[in-house]
Amino acid sequence: MSGPPASSGATHIKANIVLYGALAANLGIAVAKFVAASISGSSSMLTEGVHSLVDSGNQVLLLYGQHRAKTPADAAHPFGYGRELYFWAFVVAILIFAVGAGVPIYEGWAHIQAPEPLHDPAINYIVLAIAFALEGGSWTTAVKEFNGKRRGVGWWRAIRRSKDPAAFTVLFEDSAALLGLGVAAAGVWASHAYGDPRIDGVASIGIGLILALVAVLLAREAKGLLIGESADPALIAQIRSMIEGRVEITAVNHVRTIHTAPDAVFVAISADFDDRLLMGEAEALIEDMEAALKAEFPQLTSIYVRPEKARDAVQGGKGLKGA
Known part of the structure; x- marks a missing residue:
């Protein structure tokens, strides 16, 4: 965040x-x-x-x-x-x-x-x-x-x-x-x-x-x-498109926004992560997505990404379960 x-x-x-x-x-x-x-x-x-x-x-x-x-x-x-x-x-x-x-x-x-x-x-x-x-x-x-x-x-x-x-x-x-x-x-x-x-x-x-x-x-x-009003629909669509473009994301469940000031937007994103991702990989992915969104849309002053439908990774130890 x-x-x-x-x-x-x-x-x-x-x-x-x-x-x-x-x-x-x-x-x-x-x-x-x-x-x-x-x-x-x-x-x-x-x-x-x-x-x-x-x-x-x-x-x-x-x-x-x-x-x-x-x-x-x-x-x-x-x-x-x-x-x-x-x-x-x-x-x-x-x-x-x-x-x-x-x-x-x-x-x-x-x-x-x-x-x-x-x-x-x-x-x-x-x-x-x-x-x-x-x-x-x-x-x-x-x-x-x-x-x-x-x-x-x-x-x-x-x-x-x-x-x-x-x-x-x-x-x-x-x-x-x-x-x-x-x-x-x-x-x-x-x-x-x-x-x-x-x-x-x-x-x-x-x-x-x-x-x-x-x-x-x-x-x-x-x-x-x-x-509390949401951000412009065009901005929400662009955020969704950027998240969906990630190969590690299987689906975007919702993108919810609210203006905390005329030029400041809080965004909460719920997305399905690839179940094979390890916990550390998921955390790095979230940080990378936040940085990319901030760089593209400076008005996004607070970003929260929540992984959904997490299960144990098929390979290599602990996955997203409990994340």
């Missing part, structure tokens, strides 16, 4: 570029939106400010999760702390649902019940335009990063297969932010065009519903990672 998992520095650096970019954009946008909301009295602009503030907090949590995931393995966590990132991704989904979606829906409903007088919407349009440019830049960076990992696989399938919540969380958040900006702009325009401030409250509720949907999707993906 190989040593404890180690996180890939390159992967974390790339993920951090996306997260830091999104964090910087959201902090600046949040301040601008709150200022615009205080001047114009727009409900949808206020909820957009809350949205950007929540997104900023989410990026901080994901960065913290990445930091904690690098903690070396110890006696209490022999496979490392990589899955702590999945926990914080789940917390992010809860925050988006509870705060990011809950506040806009409440604020929108309150604005419909007691609409505020309309003010000059110019400041709203200026802030929305700036926010759209900044969010668009962050979204473009997230898309470019995610495209590099898709390898030709469809978008939704790639998201379902992704083991890095930082990548698809920022992508989901930025996509929701762009949709929210569009809804906010439409709400501000319609409120003034029709002279009805309640429309702005409806737009705020619409933003909340978008965020609620995103939160549900993120929670679903984070839950699967937190419980």
Whole structure:
């Protein structure tokens, strides 16, 4: 069995570029939106400010999760702390649902019940335009990063297969932010065009519903990672093929994998060894297979090979019995 998992520095650096970019954009946008909301009295602009503030907090949590995931393995966590990132991704989904979606829906409903007088919407349009440019830049960076990992696989399938919540969380958040900006702009325009401030409250509720949907999707993906997901089927097939290619292996019973971090995989292999192998020969074979797998697939940070159906060797002393 190989040593404890180690996180890939390159992967974390790339993920951090996306997260830091999104964090910087959201902090600046949040301040601008709150200022615009205080001047114009727009409900949808206020909820957009809350949205950007929540997104900023989410990026901080994901960065913290990445930091904690690098903690070396110890006696209490022999496979490392990589899955702590999945926990914080789940917390992010809860925050988006509870705060990011809950506040806009409440604020929108309150604005419909007691609409505020309309003010000059110019400041709203200026802030929305700036926010759209900044969010668009962050979204473009997230898309470019995610495209590099898709390898030709469809978008939704790639998201379902992704083991890095930082990548698809920022992508989901930025996509929701762009949709929210569009809804906010439409709400501000319609409120003034029709002279009805309640429309702005409806737009705020619409933003909340978008965020609620995103939160549900993120929670679903984070839950699967937190419980434990297997590696990509293509990787499992390649591992099986390498083991089956050994003349000393008569059959591969199963190859079971689980991600202990976005770039760390534990694999357990059950295989039938040739019954004529001696104990020492089987041990050397296992070590050789582990070394070959590690060399071919660096993400396999922990490997366990279990010989099955062992009997006394036909020739030359003790075989695999009891192994």
